[in-house]
Amino acid sequence: MLEIKDLHAGYEQLEVLKGVSIEIAPSEIVAIIGPNGAGKTTVIKSIFNIADVTAGKIIFKEKDITGLKTHELNEIGISYVNQGRINFGNLTVRENLEIGCNLIKDKEVIEKNIEMVFEKFPVLKERQHKLSYGLSGGQQQMLALGRALMQNPSVLLLDEPSLGLSPKLQKELFEIIHKLRSDGIALIIVEQNAKKAIEIADKTYLLEDGKIVLSGDKKILKDKKIKDVYLGGRY
Numbered sequence: 001m002l003e004i005k006d007l008h009a010g011y012e013q014l015e016v017l018k019g020v021s022i023e024i025a026p027s028e029i030v031a032i033i034g035p036n037g038a039g040k041t042t043v044i045k046s047i048f049n050i051a052d053v054t055a056g057k058i059i060f061k062e063k064d065i066t067g068l069k070t071h072e073l074n075e076i077g078i079s080y081v082n083q084g085r086i087n088f089g090n091l092t093v094r095e096n097l098e099i100g101c102n103l104i105k106d107k108e109v110i111e112k113n114i115e116m117v118f119e120k121f122p123v124l125k126e127r128q129h130k131l132s133y134g135l136s137g138g139q140q141q142m143l144a145l146g147r148a149l150m151q152n153p154s155v156l157l158l159d160e161p162s163l164g165l166s167p168k169l170q171k172e173l174f175e176i177i178h179k180l181r182s183d184g185i186a187l188i189i190v191e192q193n194a195k196k197a198i199e200i201a202d203k204t205y206l207l208e209d210g211k212i213v214l215s216g217d218k219k220i221l222k223d224k225k226i227k228d229v230y231l232g233g234r235y
């Protein structure tokens with residue numbers, strides 16, 4: 001459904017991605033893992049036209065979508081939750097969700113989507129009239145996810161969703177991700193938690209220095225390199 005083809009991208013003179021190809025099918029979870037600075041976030045930024053794409057293509061449902069603007073991507077069903085789960089702290093939980101829906105003008109649809117998010121994240125319903133800055137880290141992540149879901153995406157890109165969450169909240173988050181997939185959403189997850197990412201993903205890509213050096217399904221947990229470097233002491 002979404003295909004990144006031989007992507008070269010970076011920032012002005014700096015080439016970060018040196019020929020990256022990634023494919024995701026409907027209702028699939030794809031994980032991108034790799035060390036800090038490898039270019040994982042740049043893959044997402046390239047899709048969203050925040051990084052400079054110098055070669056290669058991004059194809060969605062057989063159309064070339066390279067260079068589309070954020071709102072155009074949202075309109076065709078691609079949404080993005082950045083690293084750091086950024087919400088509008090001085091708006092209430094409900095207002096944050098309404099903002100996530102700015103492409104949809106029909107009030108009934110907005111209400112329906114808010115109810116859908118509240119069903120997934122009951123704690124957001126309880127706190128809907130509270131300012132979002134008072135939420136815990138886990139709740140902030142749910143709100144950021146909820147905001148992206150307000151756009152009814154068919155592909156959701158999550159950058160380091162588990163970063164800074166307690167092990168218990170990480171577990172809950174991965175359960176939520178699993179559920180979203182059952183609802184028919186395809187997910188691309190950039191993760192520093194390599195083990196969890198590989199376990200949840202249908203396909204994992206290991207990115208090092210701007211290149212995919214390994215890819216595969218859960219079997220790559222047994223790969224020597226993955227074991228030594230990503231599941232060892234450092235990760």
Ligand SMILES: Nc1ncnc2c1ncn2[C@@H]1O[C@H](COP(=O)(O)OP(=O)(O)O)[C@@H](O)[C@H]1O
Nearest residue numbers: 011014016034035036037038039040041042043
């Ligand atoms: N806006 C930017 N301008 C210049 N260089 C950047 C910018 N963002 C990231 N980089 C550089 O691009 C490289 C890859 O970064 P990034 O994609 O964020 O890596 P990762 O997400 O894998 O940690 C790093 O060397 C980083 O310093």
Ligand SMILES: [Mg+2]
Nearest residue numbers: 040041042083
């Ligand atoms: Mg990153």
